[in-house]
Amino acid sequence: MELLYASCIGVLVFCGVFLILRARTFPVVLGLTMLSYAVNLFLFSAGRLSLNKAAVLGYSTEYADPLPQALVLTAIVIGFAMTAFVVILAIRARADLGTDHVDGKESAKKGKVSS
Amino acid sequence: MSMHLTFLPILLPMLAGVFLLMSPFGKYSSNRRLTSIIASILTFIASLLLLIKVQNTGVQIYAIGDWSAPFGIVLVADPLSTLLVCLTTLLGVVCVLYASAGDDKKGSFFHPLAHFLILGVNGAFLTGDAFNLFVFFEVLLIASYALLMHGGNKANTRAALQYVIMNLVGSAVFLIALGVLYGVLGTLNMADMAQKIALLQGDDVYLAKVGGLLLLVVFALKGALLPLHLWLPNTYASAMPVVAALFAIMTKVGIYSMLRIYTLIFGEQAGELSHIAQPWLWWLAMATIAMGTLGVLASKNLLKLTANLVIISVGTLVALVAMQTVAASAAAIYYLVHSTLVTAALFILADLIARQRGQVKDRIVAGPPLLQPKLLGVCFFVAALTVIGMPPLSGFIAKVWLLRETVSAEYVWLFWPLYLLASLAVLLSVSKAGSTVFWHHQEDAVIIKKAHRVKSIQLVALITLIMAAPLMSIFAGPLSDYAIGAATQLHDVTSNINSVLSGGL
Numbered sequence: 141m142e143l144l145y146a147s148c149i150g151v152l153v154f155c156g157v158f159l160i161l162r163a164r165t166f167p168v169v170l171g172l173t174m175l176s177y178a179v180n181l182f183l184f185s186a187g188r189l190s191l192n193k194a195a196v197l198g199y200s201t202e203y204a205d206p207l208p209q210a211l212v213l214t215a216i217v218i219g220f221a222m223t224a225f226v227v228i229l230a231i232r233a234r235a236d237l238g239t240d241h242v243d244g245k246e247s248a249k250k251g252k253v254s255s
Numbered sequence: 256m257s258m259h260l261t262f263l264p265i266l267l268p269m270l271a272g273v274f275l276l277m278s279p280f281g282k283y284s285s286n287r288r289l290t291s292i293i294a295s296i297l298t299f300i301a302s303l304l305l306l307i308k309v310q311n312t313g314v315q316i317y318a319i320g321d322w323s324a325p326f327g328i329v330l331v332a333d334p335l336s337t338l339l340v341c342l343t344t345l346l347g348v349v350c351v352l353y354a355s356a357g358d359d360k361k362g363s364f365f366h367p368l369a370h371f372l373i374l375g376v377n378g379a380f381l382t383g384d385a386f387n388l389f390v391f392f393e394v395l396l397i398a399s400y401a402l403l404m405h406g407g408n409k410a411n412t413r414a415a416l417q418y419v420i421m422n423l424v425g426s427a428v429f430l431i432a433l434g435v436l437y438g439v440l441g442t443l444n445m446a447d448m449a450q451k452i453a454l455l456q457g458d459d460v461y462l463a464k465v466g467g468l469l470l471l472v473v474f475a476l477k478g479a480l481l482p483l484h485l486w487l488p489n490t491y492a493s494a495m496p497v498v499a500a501l502f503a504i505m506t507k508v509g510i511y512s513m514l515r516i517y518t519l520i521f522g523e524q525a526g527e528l529s530h531i532a533q534p535w536l537w538w539l540a541m542a543t544i545a546m547g548t549l550g551v552l553a554s555k556n557l558l559k560l561t562a563n564l565v566i567i568s569v570g571t572l573v574a575l576v577a578m579q580t581v582a583a584s585a586a587a588i589y590y591l592v593h594s595t596l597v598t599a600a601l602f603i604l605a606d607l608i609a610r611q612r613g614q615v616k617d618r619i620v621a622g623p624p625l626l627q628p629k630l631l632g633v634c635f636f637v638a639a640l641t642v643i644g645m646p647p648l649s650g651f652i653a654k655v656w657l658l659r660e661t662v663s664a665e666y667v668w669l670f671w672p673l674y675l676l677a678s679l680a681v682l683l684s685v686s687k688a689g690s691t692v693f694w695h696h697q698e699d700a701v702i703i704k705k706a707h708r709v710k711s712i713q714l715v716a717l718i719t720l721i722m723a724a725p726l727m728s729i730f731a732g733p734l735s736d737y738a739i740g741a742a743t744q745l746h747d748v749t750s751n752i753n754s755v756l757s758g759g760l
Contacts, residue, residue, distance in 0.1 A: 160420070160424065165416065168420055172420070172423050172424070172427075175424070175427045176427060178427075179427045179430045179431055179434070182430075182431060182434050183430060183433070183434040183437075185434075185438075186434040186435070186437045186438040187437075187438075188438075207437070207443075208434075208437065211386055211433070211434075211437070211443075214386070214390060215430055218390070218393045218426075221397065222393070222397065222423055222426070225397065225400060225419065226419050226420065226423060229400070229404075229412075229415060229416055229419055230416065232412060233412045233413065233416045236408075236409050236412040237409060237412060237413060242413075242416055242417060242420065243413070243417075
């Protein structure tokens with residue numbers, strides 16, 4: 141399970157970084173989302189992976205570390221808010237700048253706008 | 256009430272922000288302005304009271320919800336964090352006053368956002384918990400994203416987009432660093448982390464090192480340290496000047512976090528992990544100063560010039576942080592207060608000058624004569640002397656102190672010439688900018704309307720910031736005593752750990 145979990149995070153980070161480097165707002169937003177998923181999974185694993193352990197105290201003698209779960213919860217909430225903001229900003233940038241390139245201009249070699 | 260004083264610098268701006276969003280306070284701009292000004296002054300008074308209390312009774316530990324330290328969230332008000340909270344709230348008062356002259360009408364919700372920004376910055380200074388540091392970073396960042404768009408145009412949108420994406424990636428790295436550190440240490444309370452880091456063995460040491468250095472990346476991004484500084488000049492120069500003045504404190508949050516994390520957690524007592532960031536910081540600081548200097552020399556308008564001055568000040572501060580001695584930290588604290596106030600003053604001045612020059616705006620070229628050359632000229636002169644570091648103003652004291660503390664540093668033969676050359680470059684650029692703006696006039700200048708005269712409320716804000724420089728050199732004695740006290744407290748890791756872990760009960 142550890143191997144699967146770790147490779148999942150690795151693939152997500154890889155895809156996220158790749159998309160962020162595309163330097164166009166929509167892929168960048170997708171990349172940021174993937175990166176934040178990877179981060180959330182990673183934070184979750186910071187409390188060690190375990191099977192059959194309850195997350196809630198008092199119902200079982202063995203319980204999983206509740207703190208990373210609290211951290212992940214906070215990180216998810218913040219991540220959603222930030223993603224929502226960057227989506228709106230990307231739409232506005234598309235309208236204002238007439239292109240979805242993060243530098244606001246197409247590269248000089250291309251004759252026409254490609255998206 | 257005085258028991259909860261530590262929490263007030265966070266609570267008051269939050270309440271102010273929430274109230275200002277409601278229609279009775281926000282419907283009419285005069286109401287909104289009055290409420291906002293009163294709220295910011297109240298926050299400032301609360302933080303001053305906290306400062307006095309910390310001076311009289313020592314470090315204040317505030318356990319939120321009475322959950323004691325390693326598990327609950329604590330706020331720690333020590334001399335350093337309280338001083339910075341006072342600085343933030345003072346800057347908040349000044350910027351709210353200045354914006355009330357009309358800048359707040361150029362977009363929506365300036366006042367609530369300014370208060371939310373102050374809330375985030377104060378929280379980041381006061382928190383004693385690494386995860387809460389992240390949360391407050393996000394609070395101040397989302398306020399800053401929205402403020403950056405305030406009254407914006409195209410250039411602004413582009414700068415904001417880059418700034419937001421950079422910071423979102425930064426947040427992801429921050430969380431990864433926190434995850435690694437939590438994985439090996441089992442805690443995120445800074446005092447508890449400091450205690451446990453020395454006990455690490457085997458591979459955990461390397462993991463903690465990775466976590467610690469990832470944190471360095473994040474703080475370098477927030478503090479605009481080379482090579483992660485590229486967002487700063489564009490962002491600050493395209494934001495509204497009053498917003499940029501308010502942002503003057505934001506790079507300092509990154510520097511403060513470095514100062515805190517790398518003295519408390521990765522400080523002397525951390526065994527193998529002590530001073531992990533030092534070799535990086537020292538070289539990056541020097542590179543940042545060099546880069547900022549080039550930027551200053553190349554700047555074509557006043558706002559860009561000031562933004563590049565911010566980069567030089569970041570480099571200087573990080574060089575002092577890298578020394579990791581009590582004396583250097585004391586110099587850093589004095590320099591930090593000085594540079595925040597003077598860059599804020601310069602941003603505001605650049606705005607006032609730009610308004611009186613019509614089409615030319617703040618570009619450093621010959622333009623129409625200013626409406627109030629004497630008033631703005633004197634203010635610019637004082638601010639320029641301060642930022643260059645000429646006697647007798649605060650910049651000079653900060654610079655001499657800095658040079659004295661770096662004598663014993665490694666590679667001082669490189670640092671001193673670099674720093675002094677940087678000062679020379681600042682002297683050249685600022686004096687060229689000043690003489691061009693105030694003395695070179697176009698022949699066929701368009702007469703500027705009287706409407707652009709400096710309003711009294713703007714003048715109050717400007718004078719407050721400008722007066723800080725002479726006041727900081729008149730009261731240099733008490734202030735430097737305070738800085739030394741704060742630095743001693745910062746480096747006294749054992750007593751910090753003990754007070755946090757026992758005081759929360």
